[in-house]
Amino acid sequence: MATMTVAKALNAGLRRALEADPKVLLYGEDIGKLGGVFRITEHLQRDFGPERVIDSPLAESGIVGTAVGLALRGYRPVVEIQFDGFVYPAFDQIISQVSRFYFRSHGALKMPMVVRIPYGGGIGAIEHHSESPEAYFAHTPGLKVVTCSNPVDAYWMIQQSIASNNPIIFFEPKRRYHEKGEVDTEIEPMPLFQARVVKPGDDLTLITYGPMVRTCAEAAIAAAEEGHDIEVIDLRSLAPLDMATVIESVHKTGRAIVVHEAALTLGIGAEIAARVQQECFFALQAPVLRVTGYDIPYPPSRVETSFLPDLDRVLDAVDRSMTY
């Protein structure tokens, strides 16, 4: 057992992946000497050399496009996109190229690539540094999309993603980078694409992921004081969705609320709500609610606390659902 922050757990996971397989390469802007703007790759170039921990020219499409070529040559590139809002120049390469080689080659070409993206708000940043673009990628056939919410998952999920032969978009909740937890580096980790019940409960299911898991766990504790027994599910994987875990929970509780920072319309919450009403129609005692960012571009940081779902907004939705 070791106490680690999410950032340190990612660094340790990357280090272990580099040690385990000489084909693993880290690739991105400022990831070498600087160790990345969030220091996720700190000391890795020092220890594994510039041929494996590669500083790239400043061009996101170039990074992902050349990573494709490295993957075709048998390498396992782990790409760092510096901030969520800077992934869009690489969008064509990810959507039209990375996601489709397996399909276009009828299964002959695998694309073992991980694209790491720090995402989400709550850090007082300027524009383009607080976005939640996960739904774009989850909407794209051929991509798997995962996100960690705590140091244990950060440590294991990054290694599992690197070991996968699928292209994986790996979202890191940047406002949780500095939160600490105990990480057992010897256990058998849970499967990568499986949701986790963070806290069991009988009255209502909060379905969330990434930075909002902690917020929802706090809401569950606060709601308990009012006598509501809330179940919290950390989806962990957004594509594919582990609907079995969600559906089992909602069958039990009869109430569901999806919480994410990304905008409301056509977000992950919309998909969850659609599937829950389809699979749990007779079990539902209230409509599925969503607590999300609003359908506006990410706002100036002085009002981001009003924009982002927080404890009170989640509890407000819990009240509306419980009293429906």
Next chain:
Amino acid sequence: MSDPAVDDFVQLLTPDGERVQHPAFSFEGTDEQIAGYLREMVLARRFDNEATALQRKGELGLWPPSLGQEAAQVGSVNATRLPDFVFPSYREHAVALHLGIDPVEMLTTFRGTAMVPWNSAEQGLHLYSFVIGTQTLHAVGYAMGLQRDGLNGNDDPAANGAVMVYFGDGATSQGDVNEAFIFAASYTAPVVFFCQNNQYAISEPIALQSKIPLYRRASGFGFPGVRVDGNDVLAVQAVTSWALGRARQGHGPTLIEAYTYRMGAHTTSDDPTKYRSRDETEQWRARDPISRVQSYLLSSGAIDQAWLDALDADCEELAERVREGAVTLPEPHLEDLFDHVVIDPGDVLLEQRDDYLEYEAGFDDHPRDPAGEAVHAEVQEAF
């Protein structure tokens, strides 16, 4: 030929079939090799004509003709050898044939019976790329992989490899191509950027893409650029051999601008008479890449009419095989396509496949009822 636009290109065989000297480049091969190039070019042209005809008959959804670009493709691909690897755009049919892609298989993409059919790792040819310029970055990454595999810059030339990537004049406006130039230069990646400047990006002339000759752009990125007569198979082979040699030895990228002409349409959906003159096309016809090689080889005595007749017979055989093969390509089944979206598809995807199969099975006892004339008429009226 005096043409100010092309006065600085490398040419070793004139349109009249006369071999000429160039101060920097020479073709080192034999007449027998040249006859091999002629054979490849003629077969590729026949294949291309046949595919165009198949599209006209409605047997292909689309076809991008390679007509007129045979020398650029055959000359360049003949400079490659293992462990080189080739990234095509979508018009490199002569390149694909050279690398052993089955001509009938090649049509599956355009008939809509499969995605991209060949095994790229075995054939040394990556999949066709249809998003313009994207493949240049893949090529640079692959070249970075060759560097890491120790297959570059070795003392033993046979142990070295390089990457060839094809793209067109229109692609040079794409960000990806410019990024590929930058990454290749920064990492001294062993890659040859082979631009077939066929003068048009669909209807847009090269002047809209570039104010300077394309090959000169390379100097701004920090590597050499050469313009070659793209209709001269000997010059193309010589220049490409040099560039691949540089790359294999660890000296980094080269940009080759093969100055050529798209004699056909952009694709079978295009009508080039709307944007270019008959005079222009006729002028380029006089620079045909095949006739000059044939003239040279006949005058040198390397081939004779009997040789050409035999080649003609091979063309007929190829054409027949392509015509018959195209229409008998196996039809795809939607349910099979769910298998290759991701490795280990999740329940959500598998449920969709099962739903589809269940729905389809519903027609087993009740044949599909295609909308009849009456329904069509009603819809027509309603809209």
